[in-house]
Amino acid sequence: GENVEQHPSTLSVQEGDSAVIKCTYSDSASNYFPWYKQELGKGPQLIIDIRSNVGEKKDQRIAVTLNKTAKHFSLHITETQPEDSAVYFCAASKRRGGGADGLTFGKGTHLIIQP
Amino acid sequence: DTGVSQDPRHKITKRGQNVTFRCDPISEHNRLYWYRQTLGQGPEFLTYFQNEAQLEKSRLLSDRFSAERPKGSFSTLEIQRTEQGDSAMYLCASSLEGLEGETQYFGPGTRLLVL
Numbered sequence: 001g002e003n004v005e006q007h008p009s010t011l012s013v014q015e016g017d018s019a020v021i022k023c024t025y026s027d028s029a030s031n032y033f034p035w036y037k038q039e040l041g042k043g044p045q046l047i048i049d050i051r052s053n054v055g056e057k058k059d060q061r062i063a064v065t066l067n068k069t070a071k072h073f074s075l076h077i078t079e080t081q082p083e084d085s086a087v088y089f090c091a092a093s094k095r096r097g098g099g100a101d102g103l104t105f106g107k108g109t110h111l112i113i114q115p
Numbered sequence: 116d117t118g119v120s121q122d123p124r125h126k127i128t129k130r131g132q133n134v135t136f137r138c139d140p141i142s143e144h145n146r147l148y149w150y151r152q153t154l155g156q157g158p159e160f161l162t163y164f165q166n167e168a169q170l171e172k173s174r175l176l177s178d179r180f181s182a183e184r185p186k187g188s189f190s191t192l193e194i195q196r197t198e199q200g201d202s203a204m205y206l207c208a209s210s211l212e213g214l215e216g217e218t219q220y221f222g223p224g225t226r227l228l229v230l
Contacts (some may be wrong), residue, residue, distance in 0.1 A: 003162070005155075006157075020192055032221070034218070034222070034229070036137075041223075042223055042224075043119070043206055043221035043222050043223045043224050044158065044206070044221045045221070046218055046219070046220070049218065089157045089158070091157070101160070101171070102148055102150070102160030102163055102171070103150075103158070103160060103219060104146075104160065105158050105159070106157055107157055108155070108156070108157050108183025
């Protein structure tokens with residue numbers, strides 16, 4: 001089955017700086033890659049996603065890049081703010097948005113924004 | 116718009132007892148997923164419904180776990196004869212099938228503690 005590796009496990013950046021979280025996946029048939037933000041005591045919240053027919057997607061301060069050849073995708077957050085502090089998860093799926101395979105998640109990155 | 120809701124939010128039980136959790140998806144979402152999340156890990160896919168049909172259940176952790184979605188709306192997840200290793204957050208997500216794929220929206224989760 002699919003395996004998703006996520007790095008780093010913890011990332012501490014100064015407020016205003018950029019943060020980058022990287023993920024790799026094992027199944028070349030995976031075609032949907034969402035990123036979720038999870039705050040303490042809450043369920044994961046989708047922040048951005050990308051499909052395999054697109055190499056990059058941006059939404060305000062957040063961007064995601066996908067390298068299908070390397071089976072690698074990354075989350076970029078610019079101009080970080082204190083409210084960006086949370087755990088971020090990458091995920092992958094072979095079906096459009098999930099389907100019978102569900103989502104396979106990485107282990108998460110704890111992002112800490114230092115004031 | 117109400118999001119995905121789950122009940123209860125917290126459950127403490129003694130080993131050997133049965134527990135049942137409820138998930139109410141976003142209205143008109145035809146797909147519903149259950150995940151388990153243990154401390155420091157990403158969510159782990161358990162099972163999936165399309166309308167009332169359970170299309171994937173091989174990922175359920177053991178035969179003590181079962182799920183239903185009798186009318187294609189809310190769903191229940193039951194764990195029989197609970198064990199301490201069942202202690203985790205149980206997350207529900209829903210999505211609406213579409214041509215561009217779909218996004219999974221997660222509920223707040225039910226945190227289970229087995230004593």
